[in-house]
Amino acid sequence: MRVEERNMRVEARITPKVFREFALFDTFRRQKRYRAPLLFMLILLAFAAVCFTQISRLESAGLLGGVLAGIAVALPAVYVFSYLASVRRTCKGLERAGSPVAYELLLTGEGVRVKAGGKEKEYPWKKLHSAYRLQRSIALYVAERQAYLMPNTGDEGHETKLWKRITEHFPAEKCRDLRK
Numbered sequence: 001m002r003v004e005e006r007n008m009r010v011e012a013r014i015t016p017k018v019f020r021e022f023a024l025f026d027t028f029r030r031q032k033r034y035r036a037p038l039l040f041m042l043i044l045l046a047f048a049a050v051c052f053t054q055i056s057r058l059e060s061a062g063l064l065g066g067v068l069a070g071i072a073v074a075l076p077a078v079y080v081f082s083y084l085a086s087v088r089r090t091c092k093g094l095e096r097a098g099s100p101v102a103y104e105l106l107l108t109g110e111g112v113r114v115k116a117g118g119k120e121k122e123y124p125w126k127k128l129h130s131a132y133r134l135q136r137s138i139a140l141y142v143a144e145r146q147a148y149l150m151p152n153t154g155d156e157g158h159e160t161k162l163w164k165r166i167t168e169h170f171p172a173e174k175c176r177d178l179r180k
Contacts (some may be wrong), residue, residue, distance in 0.1 A: 008107040008165055010150045015099045016091035018136045018151045023087045025134060025178075026147065037076035044072030105140075105148055107165055112140065114148060125169035133163050133177040140166065 027033050051065030103116035111124040129141040138150040138159075152159050167175045 006109060008162055010105045010107070010162065011101045012103050012105065012149055013099045013151055014094060014102050014149055015136075015151065016094045018149060019094055020087055020091055021134055021136050022139055022147070022149055023090070025132070026139070027083065030132070034080075037079050041072045041076045044068050048072060103148065105150060107162070112142070112148075114142075128170070128174075130174045131166045131170055131176075133175075133179055135179055138163060138166065 045068075048065040048068035051061045051068060054061040055065075103114055106113040106115075111122060112128065114121045114123070123142045127142075129143055131141065132139045136152055138152075139147045140150065141147045150162060163177070
């Protein structure tokens with residue numbers, strides 16, 4: 001990373017650790033995608049409990065309750081483990097590629113300019129969605145479902161200046177420092 005007079009340039013090298021941290025944060029904490037599998041599990045377990053209360057009245061109530069309880073636990077577990085496996089595959093791909101520069105960000109007084117794959121996009125500060133400071137990176141969301149990562153380089157002073165630059169342009173409710 002290089003600091004220019006008014007601009008800050010960041011070359012984003014997405015390492016497996018940075019990607020894993022971001023993927024788990026974005027999916028389970030920010031988007032709260034654990035809710036649907038959890039709700040599914042609770043509903044099926046409630047029906048299983050009803051079946052178990054009817055064991056003395058109906059001969060197949062125990063079997064039905066067991067099947068419902070098994071499905072209630074198995075399907076959410078498969079969902080979580082398949083997601084974690086996809087994150088692991090992506091991390092292995094990043095590791096094999098040697099974590100090349102994915103894109104370059106330039107933070108200016110007007111907004112953020114992103115260069116990736118020979119293309120350049122510009123995002124004014126007012127149109128950006130939010131920013132999160134994670135342990136290994138800063139996630140700058142340009143839209144609800146699109147973020148650019150600025151991995152930490154180990155230079156704590158520069159990371160602090162980068163976060164300060166971002167927070168200068170966002171209302172406090174759009175910036176969250178999760179390192180605390």
